[in-house]
Amino acid sequence: MKQFILFTLFTVGLSMLVNAQTPDTTQRAPKFSPAQRAARQLKMMEKQLHLTEDQVLQMQVILINETVAMDSLRNNPSGDRRSTGRTRRGILQEADSKIAALLTDEQKPLYQQWKEQQRQRMMERRKGAQSTQAADAEQEPA
Numbered sequence: 001m002k003q004f005i006l007f008t009l010f011t012v013g014l015s016m017l018v019n020a021q022t023p024d025t026t027q028r029a030p031k032f033s034p035a036q037r038a039a040r041q042l043k044m045m046e047k048q049l050h051l052t053e054d055q056v057l058q059m060q061v062i063l064i065n066e067t068v069a070m071d072s073l074r075n076n077p078s079g080d081r082r083s084t085g086r087t088r089r090g091i092l093q094e095a096d097s098k099i100a101a102l103l104t105d106e107q108k109p110l111y112q113q114w115k116e117q118q119r120q121r122m123m124e125r126r127k128g129a130q131s132t133q134a135a136d137a138e139q140e141p142a
Helices: 002-021 034-049 053-075 081-102 107-139
Strands: none
Touching: 034 053, 034 107, 053 081, 081 107
């Protein structure tokens, strides 16, 4: 009986150790390839901006180039946050100007509206992540 209890305690303890070692992936967004991210973004833009077939094809090229460049920047950081930020802004501005040149006058206000919605969503996610990090920091013992 004593051995059974010890074995049970050992098994429970071991399972707790194994579970403690696995990373918590419940709050992380799934990683998508640049092509998947571009396709998802294109689908949203096509729906909101009412793009023509020709615009969809041209937009697809622009978005894939943008996401590949951003992914490359993300995966190969220079270490200098300022230059990385400048490069990132340059990539986004170049894609934005190409998109603006592609859109009709009726679509441009819709595009600005879409960009603002995306910015708001990003801010909400950042606030949520910051509050989660703050709560985690408060729970950790000093």
